[in-house]
Amino acid sequence: MTVARAWRxxxxxxxxxxxxLLDLIDTRKGFAPIDGVVSVSAVSARSRSRPRSCDISxxxxxxxxxxxxxxxxxxxxxxxxxxxxxxxxAAVEAALKSGKPVITANKxxxxxxxxxxxxxxxxxxxxxxxxxxxxGGVPAVKVVREALVGDDIQSIVGILNGxxxxxxxxxxxxxxxxxxxLAEAQRLGYAExxxxxxxxxxxxxxxxxxxxxxxxxxxxxxxATEVEGIEQVExxxxxxxxxxxxxxxxxxxxxxxxxxxxxxVHPSLTPLGHPLAQAGGALNALFxxxxxxxxxxxxxxxxxxxPTAVAVAADIADALLATRRPVxxxxxxxxxxxxxxxxxxxxxRAYLRFLVKDEPGVIAAVSETLAEAxxxxxxxxxxxxxxxxxxxxxxxxxxxxxxxxxxxVERIAALxxxxxxxxxxRIARI
Amino acid sequence: MTVARAWRxxxxxxxxxxxxLLDLIDTRKGFAPIDGVVSVSAVSARSRSRPRSCDISxxxxxxxxxxxxxxxxxxxxxxxxxxxxxxxxAAVEAALKSGKPVITANKxxxxxxxxxxxxxxxxxxxxxxxxxxxxGGVPAVKVVREALVGDDIQSIVGILNGxxxxxxxxxxxxxxxxxxxLAEAQRLGYAExxxxxxxxxxxxxxxxxxxxxxxxxxxxxxxATEVEGIEQVExxxxxxxxxxxxxxxxxxxxxxxxxxxxxxVHPSLTPLGHPLAQAGGALNALFxxxxxxxxxxxxxxxxxxxPTAVAVAADIADALLATRRPVxxxxxxxxxxxxxxxxxxxxxRAYLRFLVKDEPGVIAAVSETLAEAxxxxxxxxxxxxxxxxxxxxxxxxxxxxxxxxxxxVERIAALxxxxxxxxxxRIARI
Numbered sequence: 127m128t129v130a131r132a133w134r135x136x137x138x139x140x141x142x143x144x145x146x147l148l149d150l151i152d153t154r155k156g157f158a159p160i161d162g163v164v165s166v167s168a169v170s171a172r173s174r175s176r177p178r179s180c181d182i183s184x185x186x187x188x189x190x191x192x193x194x195x196x197x198x199x200x201x202x203x204x205x206x207x208x209x210x211x212x213x214x215x216a217a218v219e220a221a222l223k224s225g226k227p228v229i230t231a232n233k234x235x236x237x238x239x240x241x242x243x244x245x246x247x248x249x250x251x252x253x254x255x256x257x258x259x260x261x262g263g264v265p266a267v268k269v270v271r272e273a274l275v276g277d278d279i280q281s282i283v284g285i286l287n288g289x290x291x292x293x294x295x296x297x298x299x300x301x302x303x304x305x306x307x308l309a310e311a312q313r314l315g316y317a318e319x320x321x322x323x324x325x326x327x328x329x330x331x332x333x334x335x336x337x338x339x340x341x342x343x344x345x346x347x348x349x350a351t352e353v354e355g356i357e358q359v360e361x362x363x364x365x366x367x368x369x370x371x372x373x374x375x376x377x378x379x380x381x382x383x384x385x386x387x388x389x390x391v392h393p394s395l396t397p398l399g400h401p402l403a404q405a406g407g408a409l410n411a412l413f414x415x416x417x418x419x420x421x422x423x424x425x426x427x428x429x430x431x432x433p434t435a436v437a438v439a440a441d442i443a444d445a446l447l448a449t450r451r452p453v454x455x456x457x458x459x460x461x462x463x464x465x466x467x468x469x470x471x472x473x474x475r476a477y478l479r480f481l482v483k484d485e486p487g488v489i490a491a492v493s494e495t496l497a498e499a500x501x502x503x504x505x506x507x508x509x510x511x512x513x514x515x516x517x518x519x520x521x522x523x524x525x526x527x528x529x530x531x532x533x534x535v536e537r538i539a540a541l542x543x544x545x546x547x548x549x550x551x552r553i554a555r556i
Numbered sequence: 557m558t559v560a561r562a563w564r565x566x567x568x569x570x571x572x573x574x575x576x577l578l579d580l581i582d583t584r585k586g587f588a589p590i591d592g593v594v595s596v597s598a599v600s601a602r603s604r605s606r607p608r609s610c611d612i613s614x615x616x617x618x619x620x621x622x623x624x625x626x627x628x629x630x631x632x633x634x635x636x637x638x639x640x641x642x643x644x645x646a647a648v649e650a651a652l653k654s655g656k657p658v659i660t661a662n663k664x665x666x667x668x669x670x671x672x673x674x675x676x677x678x679x680x681x682x683x684x685x686x687x688x689x690x691x692g693g694v695p696a697v698k699v700v701r702e703a704l705v706g707d708d709i710q711s712i713v714g715i716l717n718g719x720x721x722x723x724x725x726x727x728x729x730x731x732x733x734x735x736x737x738l739a740e741a742q743r744l745g746y747a748e749x750x751x752x753x754x755x756x757x758x759x760x761x762x763x764x765x766x767x768x769x770x771x772x773x774x775x776x777x778x779x780a781t782e783v784e785g786i787e788q789v790e791x792x793x794x795x796x797x798x799x800x801x802x803x804x805x806x807x808x809x810x811x812x813x814x815x816x817x818x819x820x821v822h823p824s825l826t827p828l829g830h831p832l833a834q835a836g837g838a839l840n841a842l843f844x845x846x847x848x849x850x851x852x853x854x855x856x857x858x859x860x861x862x863p864t865a866v867a868v869a870a871d872i873a874d875a876l877l878a879t880r881r882p883v884x885x886x887x888x889x890x891x892x893x894x895x896x897x898x899x900x901x902x903x904x905r906a907y908l909r910f911l912v913k914d915e916p917g918v919i920a921a922v923s924e925t926l927a928e929a930x931x932x933x934x935x936x937x938x939x940x941x942x943x944x945x946x947x948x949x950x951x952x953x954x955x956x957x958x959x960x961x962x963x964x965v966e967r968i969a970a971l972x973x974x975x976x977x978x979x980x981x982r983i984a985r986i
Contacts (some may be wrong), residue, residue, distance in 0.1 A: 276869020422856030439706020448878030
């Protein structure tokens with residue numbers, strides 16, 4: 127048990143999560159397992175005067191988060207600024223260098239600079255915790271990092287971006303286009319003004335990079351993560367996939383492959399009855415498969431101010447109670463980085479969609495090209511779609527080398543009867 | 557980081573879980589976050605010569621688990637004996653008194669004697685961990701104990717006994733009776749020779765008592781837990797409930813009620829589309845609802861040697877890395893016990909099934925008795941069942957005080973046209 131004392135938290139970043147955290151800490155004063163009082167002593171944000179839902183009177187104000195991080199006005203530093211570089215990174219480094227435990231919700235920072243920051247934290251001997259970076263309040267980091275430490279994780283597959291999941295769910299439910307639903311999500315505050323991080327798959331990629339590092343005893347390597355967003359998913363694809371028994375989800379996955387790990391984010395087809403297909407709206411969901419345990423499943427609100435604040439609070443308690451764990455699975459300086467996997471080794475099953483001219487011989491040309499490449503077709507669907515410029519042809523393939531498939535798709539794209547860039551989405555291995 | 561050293565584990569109880577744990581530790585030697593080597597140094601079981609799947613040559617043998625627990629041949633004591641009292645309790649006490657961290661998979665021990673053992677562990681200043689006691693390798697204890705420490709849990713509802721879930725799933729799938737499926741489960745080793753602990757609901761009750769204590773900042777109080785097993789669930793009920801859109805599951809629940817917590821285990825009707833209805837076979841599944849986070853969901857194999865050994869391994873790592881947490885949410889001597897809730901305060905919706913003589917006026921008599929008591933009927937189903945002695949009448953009620961409902965059921969049971977003891981199962985609040 128720690129000695130009873132007053133723990134002073136410094137919070138940099140006072141958006142919705144920061145406000146929820148201030149409210150949580152003000153309401154609770156402490157956490158049951160901690161023998162002491164916890165309070166937010168000092169804060170920093172871009173504008174002191176901006177109207178916000180939390181009360182910052184009585185808190186020491188810093189214009190500069192780095193100054194707050196290195197000050198003696200707090201014992202623990204919470205970084206809620208965001209972004210892989212700039213003030214967030216500078217502030218986290220300053221806090222660690224001044225000997226303070228750091229808690230961050232910043233997935234980009236940990237995915238990109240995790241190895242270096244972990245090494246610094248371990249050198250200084252303070253915790254660097256980031257539960258809030260992945261799945262909000264659903265403790266995916268804790269589960270992978272702590273609960274499965276005695277098992278060999280084989281794969282982690284799930285839905286890690288609530289904005290994309292919301293957009294895909296809404297497109298299916300309302301029959302509206304990606305652009306329409308995105309615009310509405312932006313109006314409602316579910317999507318950022320610049321939505322690239324979410325809809326481009328980068329947010330999910332940051333998160334799966336972090337989980338992969340914890341799962342496979344490595345440090346994160348965001349550059350080795352394959353990323354494809356949902357911008358290419360059209361309503362037509364959602365409908366055609368459904369006709370074939372699938373729902374399109376943005377799936378983040380990390381799989382152990384000999385000597386390394388395959389980490390990627392892709393729109394993927396999930397069987398309609400599968401829990402990942404059924405996790406709709408802004409839900410996040412994750413399957414973790416390991417040798418002895420088998421498969422466990424976690425699901426919950428993966429973002430939002432309240433859930434994220436709960437994750438930060440858990441990290442505050444852990445920072446005060448459990449300070450002896452390395453940041454990742456082993457001391458950062460001893461861990462390898464996750465390496466990119468040569469895509470020529472990969473096999474997949476895929477959904478392909480071509481928009482073609484309504485003229486004789488087109489189907490034959492498409493199917494011959496696939497046959498020549500050795501791509502075996504599992505199911506085939508052609509149906510006229512009202513208002514479409516051409517005729518969509520949709521098919522799913524049996525397992526095939528990705529490089530072979532992509533080359534065949536390129537050849538089909540070059541046919542004069544093909545009107546639009548072909549779409550290729552993988553069928554999730556779940 | 558801890559200093560690199562060799563950690564010696566003493567294991568008492570060498571059933572399937574003990575054997576899996578020895579294999580896990582022998583295979584891995586250590587865990588990534590621990591700077592040292594972990595090995596099983598000493599073991600104890602009922603019979604030294606009994607054939608078992610693990611290799612105990614080279615381990616120090618103890619006939620008496622208490623002697624092993626207090627010996628200097630191990631640094632950490634793992635209790636896999638089982639049972640709330642007897643040698644398990646004596647050995648855990650001896651280990652704690654000799655200053656050793658204790659890890660146990662024993663739900664009965666923690667549910668019944670958790671407060672007293674926690675106080676002892678905290679007095680000595682060593683961890684007492686029990687992740688493996690609930691949901692096997694699915695880290696329900698860690699999630700409730702650590703991840704939600706900054707939130708107010710309102711309810712925990714789920715399936716915590718794999719044997720019962722397997723039996724109910726098989727009854728529905730194969731159309732066989734409870735007795736038939738139980739006998740088969742016993743032959744296959746899925747159920748114990750004396751199945752009372754599982755099918756009587758006691759195992760699930762031990763587990764939910766532990767989770768309730770962690771969720772509501774109390775110590776466990778098994779005596780305050782209402783327990784009803786699945787022995788009264790007939791194939792007929794499973795089929796009739798399905799006709800009404802429900803699946804019968806053994807549901808364990810803990811709900812915050814003013815000033816206390818309602819903790820119970822009952823066969824309950826779950827809507828067919830609900831994740832708890834869809835968690836079949838030996839799966840365990842749990843919803844945790846809290847104020848800020850909302851609802852999170854955990855699912856996975858809730859028992860079995862491998863999963864349970866993984867949970868014990870996580871606790872070994874935690875014992876070496878995170879020794880400063882209280883056993884429950886706060887120091888055990890400061891926590892209240894969970895108190896039993898006065899059932900007259902409770903409301904429920906229920907499924908009722910009566911087996912009646914096929915003669916005029918019976919339905920009128922049943923429905924009049926319910927109407928007089930103020931029990932409002934939501935749906936009603938009567939259909940002849942081949943080979944049945946009488947005619948089953950099934951109905952579901954709107955929300956009603958449990959005491960009122962039970963009194964009305966007693967009056968109906970006394971009617972001369974009623975052939976069998978009425979069945980009453982609650983409709984799960986999920």
